[in-house]
Amino acid sequence: MIRELRESDLPRVLEIECTSFDAPWSEGMLRDDLARSDRVWRVAEVGGRIVAFGGIMVIASEAHVMDIAVDGDHRREGYARELLVALVAEAAARGAKRMTLEVRESNAEALALYASCGFDVAGRRTGYYPETAEDALVMWSRPIGPQSHAVAAARAGEDLILAVETSCDETAASVMRGGREELASVVASQIDFHARFGGVVPEIASRKHTEAIVAVAEEALVKAGVGFGDLHALAVTQGPGLVGALVVGLAYAKGLALATGLPLVGVNHLEGHIYAARLLDAELAPPFVALLVSGGHTLIVHVPAWGHYELLGRTLDDAAGEAFDKVAKLLGLGYPGGPVISRLAESGDAAAIAFPRPMLKSGNLDVSLSGLKTAVIQYVEAERAAGRDLSLPDIAASFQAAVIDVQVAKTLRAATEHAVKAVVLAGGVAANPALREGLRAALATEGITLSVPPLGLCTDNASMIAAAAHDRLAAGRVLGLSADAVPNLRLGA
Numbered sequence: 081m082i083r084e085l086r087e088s089d090l091p092r093v094l095e096i097e098c099t100s101f102d103a104p105w106s107e108g109m110l111r112d113d114l115a116r117s118d119r120v121w122r123v124a125e126v127g128g129r130i131v132a133f134g135g136i137m138v139i140a141s142e143a144h145v146m147d148i149a150v151d152g153d154h155r156r157e158g159y160a161r162e163l164l165v166a167l168v169a170e171a172a173a174r175g176a177k178r179m180t181l182e183v184r185e186s187n188a189e190a191l192a193l194y195a196s197c198g199f200d201v202a203g204r205r206t207g208y209y210p211e212t213a214e215d216a217l218v219m220w221s222r223p224i225g226p227q228s229h230a231v232a233a234a235r236a237g238e239d240l241i242l243a244v245e246t247s248c249d250e251t252a253a254s255v256m257r258g259g260r261e262e263l264a265s266v267v268a269s270q271i272d273f274h275a276r277f278g279g280v281v282p283e284i285a286s287r288k289h290t291e292a293i294v295a296v297a298e299e300a301l302v303k304a305g306v307g308f309g310d311l312h313a314l315a316v317t318q319g320p321g322l323v324g325a326l327v328v329g330l331a332y333a334k335g336l337a338l339a340t341g342l343p344l345v346g347v348n349h350l351e352g353h354i355y356a357a358r359l360l361d362a363e364l365a366p367p368f369v370a371l372l373v374s375g376g377h378t379l380i381v382h383v384p385a386w387g388h389y390e391l392l393g394r395t396l397d398d399a400a401g402e403a404f405d406k407v408a409k410l411l412g413l414g415y416p417g418g419p420v421i422s423r424l425a426e427s428g429d430a431a432a433i434a435f436p437r438p439m440l441k442s443g444n445l446d447v448s449l450s451g452l453k454t455a456v457i458q459y460v461e462a463e464r465a466a467g468r469d470l471s472l473p474d475i476a477a478s479f480q481a482a483v484i485d486v487q488v489a490k491t492l493r494a495a496t497e498h499a500v501k502a503v504v505l506a507g508g509v510a511a512n513p514a515l516r517e518g519l520r521a522a523l524a525t526e527g528i529t530l531s532v533p534p535l536g537l538c539t540d541n542a543s544m545i546a547a548a549a550h551d552r553l554a555a556g557r558v559l560g561l562s563a564d565a566v567p568n569l570r571l572g573a
């Protein structure tokens with residue numbers, strides 16, 4: 081709970097202050113400050129005990145953060161962010177437009193906190209801290225009125241977000257209310273431009289995103305029947321993905337944020353894939369295990385709560401979608417390979433060829449797919465050398481069955497080890513009907529339910545980004561305009 085700091089709180093507050101800083105505020109300074117009308121002091125309380133406190137000074141249109149301190153036993157539990165969100169709201173209510181603060185250059189944790197609340201480094205005060213002669217970095221927030229309004233709307237489930245996604249080969253935009261109600265979703269696929277090269281060509285992806293992004297976002301707004309003035313926030317995929325593709329969405333979103341003053345939320349693409357499941361299944365609630373299988377990733381993740389991720393297993397080489405794409409290329413079936421192989425597999429015999437199941441019994445939750453791909457290559461070469469006709473449906477079905485067997489076994493094991501009652505299947509490869517059914521049947525034997533997004537939400541789209549952005553916004557997580565694309569962004573970072 082966040083409440084006003086009262087004079088009777090001073091002993092406990094000073095205890096926290098003195099254990100947090102080399103040059104703490106004195107009791108007299110704090111007492112004098114509390115009496116001033118242009119100051120705002122708040123405490124965070126848990127079970128009647130103060131665990132953090134902070135204060136700002138509001139002068140005309142500017143608010144200055146003077147102090148934020150958290151009890152040593154309660155660091156990294158989100159209290160500093162909660163305090164900052166409350167202080168921003170109060171500053172905005174008092175008419176402040178922006179907020180500023182100084183932070184020690186060596187205080188990486190504080191710098192990360194402020195950056196994740198929309199502050200950018202704007203300058204440096206040399207030798208600002210007299211005890212150590214250390215420099216202070218000066219940070220400024222983005223417009224705090226719209227930010228505080230957006231956080232409040234998200235907490236009430238009423239936020240309207242425009243999200244864009246350009247991490248790979250689809251340019252996508254979506255307008256979403258309350259993180260769950262999709263008002264419009266537009267996906268412009270570039271697949272035709274990449275197909276003739278047998279895979280995504282980064283330079284082409286980047287150029288096509290640049291050509292499409294403005295029209296795609298405008299189409300989403302028109303379909304949703306809203307204008308920029310109706311929005312509470314903008315959201316964008318910050319990573320992981322192709323850097324030249326990510327920067328297009330980020331530059332567009334930052335430009336819009338600058339022009340409109342709206343807060344900007346950065347979303348992890350993989351987190352987006354997991355959130356896609358919530359759009360279908362409103363009841364879905366953690367804890368659950370997610371199997372995330374896309375063109376770039378294969379991950380098994382334990383999700384104890386929304387926004388918290390524990391990586392349990394991953395591919396040691398090729399991603400699941402990549403294996404489908406490479407085998408399809410080998411068989412001359414074009415790009416992307418997943419849909420063609422799964423269609424062909426329907427008329428093939430999955431037991432026709434005994435392809436290996438790498439790592440099936442490895443004892444951990446990692447998978448490896450390149451050995452299976454090599455086995456398919458060797459099989460095809462041997463059959464061709466022997467002059468035998470290839471049965472594409474049988475190869476497709478047998479290869480697909482090998483991939484699925486391993487994914488299903490590992491996911492089932494992860495789910496039972498973590499005693500979860502639900503599994504989420506996400507990412508482009510989740511569009512594979514045999515994987516969906518195989519996993520559903522295996523989990524059912526243990527009484528575990530499977531949530532799979534509808535096909536259009538499995539492959540890349542911006543609604544999943546908007547859904548994840550809603551939760552981040554409600555937590556007060558926004559980007560400053562100096563934020564960059566992070567091509568290898570980790571889940572949970």
Ligand code: KG4
Binds near residue numbers: 405510512
């Ligand atoms: O998630 P996504 O759209 O893009 C990435 O973030 O990578 O996933 C694309 C991948 C491609 O590798 C594609 O071949 C695969 O998903 N895929 C499939 C199927 N549909 C798409 N893989 C297997 N079976 C499918 N039906």
Ligand code: ZN
Binds near residue numbers: 349353374
């Ligand atoms: Zn994806």
